[in-house]
Amino acid sequence: MEQKLQMEQKIGVQIAKLRKEQEITQTALAEYLAVSPQAVSRWENGASVPDVCLLPQIAAFFDVSIDELFGVSDYDKILFLARKYSAHRNDVNFREAMRYLDMELMEDDGNLKLLALKLHMFLQRSREYHGKALELCEELIPMARDEDRELYAAFTMQRLQFLAEERRDGQILEECLERYRAEKTILHLQFYFEALLLTDNERKVLAFPEEDDFARGLVEKPDRDARAVYDQLYKACRHLKDAEGEKKYKRLAEQFSA
Numbered sequence: 443m444e445q446k447l448q449m450e451q452k453i454g455v456q457i458a459k460l461r462k463e464q465e466i467t468q469t470a471l472a473e474y475l476a477v478s479p480q481a482v483s484r485w486e487n488g489a490s491v492p493d494v495c496l497l498p499q500i501a502a503f504f505d506v507s508i509d510e511l512f513g514v515s516d517y518d519k520i521l522f523l524a525r526k527y528s529a530h531r532n533d534v535n536f537r538e539a540m541r542y543l544d545m546e547l548m549e550d551d552g553n554l555k556l557l558a559l560k561l562h563m564f565l566q567r568s569r570e571y572h573g574k575a576l577e578l579c580e581e582l583i584p585m586a587r588d589e590d591r592e593l594y595a596a597f598t599m600q601r602l603q604f605l606a607e608e609r610r611d612g613q614i615l616e617e618c619l620e621r622y623r624a625e626k627t628i629l630h631l632q633f634y635f636e637a638l639l640l641t642d643n644e645r646k647v648l649a650f651p652e653e654d655d656f657a658r659g660l661v662e663k664p665d666r667d668a669r670a671v672y673d674q675l676y677k678a679c680r681h682l683k684d685a686e687g688e689k690k691y692k693r694l695a696e697q698f699s700a
Contacts, residue, residue: 471503539563583598602614615638636674657671
């Protein structure tokens with residue numbers, strides 16, 4: 443509502459400014475628009491605004507754009523385009539807003555308002571691509587599950603990272619633990635350990651082999667396929683500055699490094 447009022451006030455000020463700059467009387471403008479001189483006076487005083495259907499005629503009369511008639515500054519226009527991109531994120535809207543931003547920054551590369559807006563645009567863009575990448579991961583995981591074990595693992599780990607960046611800690615921990623309990627495999631244990639590491643639960647990683655028979659068995663009887671799990675246990679030890687654990691799990695991982 444406040445923005446609408448400001449725009450209405452601006453148009454009257456702009457009409458008065460343009461009319462005086464071009465040495466045109468209120469009567470001459472009124473005759474051109476087929477309104478009374480009093481109507482023009484009310485617009486300029488802010489008591490009323492022109493009918494929307496008159497705006498193209500007024501702009502044409504003064505040889506200006508509608509934006510100029512409303513007193514829309516270059517910064518205002520960029521702000522409108524940035525809001526448009528925020529409301530409807532796509533490549534076209536992003537490029538349009540950035541084009542105007544970069545043009546203005548060429549004239550004033552130290553403008554903090556413009557630079558802040560550019561930063562905001564990049565953050566919005568990163569969220570857009572983050573969401574697209576997460577969606578793609580979720581499409582690829584079931585496709586790769588039975589076809590390529592390595593890609594299945596890579597897609598799943600990437601998805602966990604995306605969700606962790608969104609601080610969806612509870613979701614990834616619950617999902618990974620449920621998957622592991624339903625099917626105790628090295629790969630599912632790896633996913634669960636990754637979820638724990640991504641959510642700063644290193645102590646739970648180290649405690650798990652003491653609580654779970656399958657995980658304990660991998661430590662007591664090392665398995666080549668579990669090297670990634672030993673690496674995760676090693677990372678947890680390093681984070682917690684557990685020197686003895688570091689040596690133990692580094693040794694387990696290195697024996698299968700060849």
